Amino acid sequence: MFQDDTIAAIATGLTDSGIGIIRISGPEAVLIGDHLFRNASGKSCLKDSESHKMRYGFVVDGDGVVLDEVMAVVMRGPKSFTGEDTVEIQCHGGVLVMRKILDASLKYGARLAQPGEFTKRAFLNGKIDLSKAEAVMDVIRSGNEYALVSSVNQLRGNLSKAVKKLRKEILSEIAFIEAALDDPEHISLDGYAERLYKKTEDLLARVKKLLDSADNGRFMKEGISTVILGKPNVGKSSLLNLLLGEERAIVTDIAGTTRDILEEHINLHGISLNIVDTAGIRDTENIVEKIGVDRARQYAERADLIVYVADRSVPLDENDREILSLAKNKNVVVLLNKSDLQNVVTEEEMNEMIKGIFPDRVIPVIRTSVKEETGIEKFEAVVREMFFGGELTHNNEIVITNLRHKEALQSCYDSLILVKESIENRMEEDFYSIDLTNAYQELGKIIGEEVDDDVVEEIFSRFCIGK
Numbered sequence: 123m124f125q126d127d128t129i130a131a132i133a134t135g136l137t138d139s140g141i142g143i144i145r146i147s148g149p150e151a152v153l154i155g156d157h158l159f160r161n162a163s164g165k166s167c168l169k170d171s172e173s174h175k176m177r178y179g180f181v182v183d184g185d186g187v188v189l190d191e192v193m194a195v196v197m198r199g200p201k202s203f204t205g206e207d208t209v210e211i212q213c214h215g216g217v218l219v220m221r222k223i224l225d226a227s228l229k230y231g232a233r234l235a236q237p238g239e240f241t242k243r244a245f246l247n248g249k250i251d252l253s254k255a256e257a258v259m260d261v262i263r264s265g266n267e268y269a270l271v272s273s274v275n276q277l278r279g280n281l282s283k284a285v286k287k288l289r290k291e292i293l294s295e296i297a298f299i300e301a302a303l304d305d306p307e308h309i310s311l312d313g314y315a316e317r318l319y320k321k322t323e324d325l326l327a328r329v330k331k332l333l334d335s336a337d338n339g340r341f342m343k344e345g346i347s348t349v350i351l352g353k354p355n356v357g358k359s360s361l362l363n364l365l366l367g368e369e370r371a372i373v374t375d376i377a378g379t380t381r382d383i384l385e386e387h388i389n390l391h392g393i394s395l396n397i398v399d400t401a402g403i404r405d406t407e408n409i410v411e412k413i414g415v416d417r418a419r420q421y422a423e424r425a426d427l428i429v430y431v432a433d434r435s436v437p438l439d440e441n442d443r444e445i446l447s448l449a450k451n452k453n454v455v456v457l458l459n460k461s462d463l464q465n466v467v468t469e470e471e472m473n474e475m476i477k478g479i480f481p482d483r484v485i486p487v488i489r490t491s492v493k494e495e496t497g498i499e500k501f502e503a504v505v506r507e508m509f510f511g512g513e514l515t516h517n518n519e520i521v522i523t524n525l526r527h528k529e530a531l532q533s534c535y536d537s538l539i540l541v542k543e544s545i546e547n548r549m550e551e552d553f554y555s556i557d558l559t560n561a562y563q564e565l566g567k568i569i570g571e572e573v574d575d576d577v578v579e580e581i582f583s584r585f586c587i588g589k
Contacts, residue, residue: 130234131235141213148207160181179192182478217488239582251569251571255570257281265394286569296558334517340523342524345394351428351429352445358431386399428454431459469489486504538559
């Protein structure tokens with residue numbers, strides 16, 4: 123799809139930095155760049171510049187006033203990110219100078235790019251598919267090393283290749299059915315149902331493998347929603363401070379110090395925790411503290427992981443049982459804290475209470491001392507095992523991190539299940555074709571070949587300007 127206008131934007135962060143980049147893309151990009159750029163001899167030269175060759179010089183405004191000393195490069199389409207003629211000017215990274223160069227490019231005929239418009243043009247011009255376009259933003263927003271690796275793999279086309287392979291195989295079956303129905307004299311469907319059944323099972327297994335990665339993908343990309351629960355003064359806020367590596371939460375010996383919800387993002391060796399420190403749960407007449415307790419219960423209901431902190435130097439009571447019961451149907455880790463003090467509660471006692479609440483589950487119990495910083499490494503290992511099977515590897519395995527992709531895969535899976543059911547019920551081949559076509563179209567949504575314009579607009583509207 124050809125765009126007949128030229129866009130420009132600041133492609134780097136709008137803050138003072140070492141280097142700033144102004145990107146111009148479209149049919150008039152080189153001409154506009156030629157108006158802006160002068161070489162060391164004061165001559166315009168970008169119009170005749172070799173593609174992908176960096177040039178040293180200066181940027182001038184419409185009155186010939188030098189704005190900055192820069193490097194500039196022309197990337198002629200289709201060998202550019204957008205597939206169009208593109209000029210990038212690398213200047214000093216001051217906000218004022220970047221704005222002045224951008225303003226000058228707009229005066230020479232460019233218009234200000236919309237959010238994500240450069241990447242959108244790359245998609246519309248066939249340089250990348252929709253899954254790769256979404257990966258661009260995922261790379262920018264990666265919050266940990268594993269999310270970054272997953273996003274880069276998607277940007278390299280791992281997901282696209284898998285989806286295109288599935289679609290090609292499904293399309294082959296659709297084409298065979300349609301050809302056989304159109305020309306039954308020359309193409310026989312004898313025994314085809316049995317062969318298609320086996321093929322459908324193979325397709326289902328491969329789609330299911332992608333779907334099964336979605337939970338891990340969500341945790342990699344968004345982080346594990348984690349809530350710290352416990353009675354007052356058991357060390358919840360001290361635990362948060364230790365994990366953060368700074369004194370973020372107020373810690374005193376006075377029970378009920380934490381009254382509001384404190385939310386932080388923590389990266390534990392590649393595992394992202396969106397962690398919430400809650401008010402100690404107890405019966406209280408204090409209105410402010412009571413609101414904090416109610417909020418703690420609400421957050422617990424939405425959590426992926428509950429970290430229950432118990433004071434090992436104080437006997438367990440009914441309050442412990444009541445709070446721990448909030449973690450039913452949740453992933454739970456119990457920390458027996460204050461192990462540096464005289465131990466009153468044994469692990470056996472804690473496990474006995476757990477068994478009464480979760481009779482069919484094994485809940486990990488870890489001895490910790492936040493004061494002496496012990497037990498935290500074991501806690502990290504337990505969380506890794508709980509959510510990622512103990513292993514997060516830097517490999518090329520495809521991990522689904524995008525909800526839109528997950529929904530499309532689930533719809534594809536459901537359609538393939540219908541194909542199996544149609545074969546089992548000995549239905550006409552037309553039914554196979556209908557559901558196979560639906561599966562094919564659902565997969566097409568992932569890479570942008572079967573997607574509505576409004577979905578495309580929504581996706582790129584989430585991008586930052588300049589990307």
